[in-house]
Amino acid sequence: MINLHNHTTYSDGDFTIEQVVAAAESGGVTHVAITDHFETAKVHSLLSAQFDRYLGEIREAARRHPGVHVLAGVEIDTDRSRCDLERLPIDQLNRLDIVLFEYVDDDGSTLESLEPLLSQLRPRRGLAHMDIERIYFGQDPDEVASRFRDFGMFVEMNNALPYRRHGVPFYELASKYYEAFRGRVGVSIGADAHHSLEAVVHLERPHRFAQSIDLMNDLLFARE
Ligand SMILES: [Zn+2]
Numbered sequence: 001m002i003n004l005h006n007h008t009t010y011s012d013g014d015f016t017i018e019q020v021v022a023a024a025e026s027g028g029v030t031h032v033a034i035t036d037h038f039e040t041a042k043v044h045s046l047l048s049a050q051f052d053r054y055l056g057e058i059r060e061a062a063r064r065h066p067g068v069h070v071l072a073g074v075e076i077d078t079d080r081s082r083c084d085l086e087r088l089p090i091d092q093l094n095r096l097d098i099v100l101f102e103y104v105d106d107d108g109s110t111l112e113s114l115e116p117l118l119s120q121l122r123p124r125r126g127l128a129h130m131d132i133e134r135i136y137f138g139q140d141p142d143e144v145a146s147r148f149r150d151f152g153m154f155v156e157m158n159n160a161l162p163y164r165r166h167g168v169p170f171y172e173l174a175s176k177y178y179e180a181f182r183g184r185v186g187v188s189i190g191a192d193a194h195h196s197l198e199a200v201v202h203l204e205r206p207h208r209f210a211q212s213i214d215l216m217n218d219l220l221f222a223r224e
Pocket residue numbers: 005007075128192
C-alpha cells in the first residue's frame with residue numbers, strides 16, 4: 001500500500017513530518033512520501049531557504065520508522081503567476097525522490113512548456129490530481145498514455161475529496177485512460193492528506209481500483 005502525496009506543517013498541512021510518517025507506519029503503508037507545496041504564492045509553502053531542514057527531518061523520520069519506506073518530495077504549482085518555474089532551485093529538487101506537478105495541461109503549464117525544467121530533473125516526476133477525463137476529453141487514451149510516457153511522467157490516483165465529481169474520484173472517471181497506462185506509464189496513489197491522519201492510511205479505494213484494472217505492477221515502487 002503506497003501513499004505518495006502528503007502535506008505537513010511545512011506547507012498547508014496540520015501535522016508534522018514525524019506524525020505523518022508514524023501514522024503511515026502504524027497503518028501498514030509500505031511507501032509514504034512527504035510532498036509539501038514548494039515556493040508557490042497559492043498557499044503557505046515550503047521555501048528554498050528551509051529546504052535543508054525539511055529534507056533532514058524527512059530522513060530523520062525515515063530512520064525512526066524503519067517499517068515504512070519514506071520518500072522525500074515536493075509538489076510544484078505550474079501556474080506561473082504564482083510560482084517562478086524558471087527560478088526553482090534544481091540542485092535542491094535533485095536531492096528529492098519524487099516531484100509532483102499540479103495543474104499541468106489545465107490551469108497551469110503545458111507539458112511542452114515544462115520541458116526545460118523536466119529535462120534537468122533526476123527524481124521521478126508525476127502529475128498530481130489530474131482530471132484526465134475532462135482535460136483530454138475526446139482524445140484517444142493511447143495518445144494520452146504516449147504523451148505522459150514521452151515526458152517521463154507518472155500519473156497519480158488522488159483520493160482526496162476536492163478531486164471528485166458527484167463523489168466519484170477523477171481516476172475512476174478516467175478508467176479507460178488508466179487501462180491504457182498499463183505497462184507504459186507509471187501510476188501512483190496519493191492521499192493528498194492535509195488535515196487528517198486517517199486519510200494517510202485509508203487508501204483502500206484507489207488500491208481496489210488499481211487491482212480491478214490490473215495496474216498493480218505499474219504502481220511506483222511496486223517491486224522495491
Ligand atoms: Zn497536494
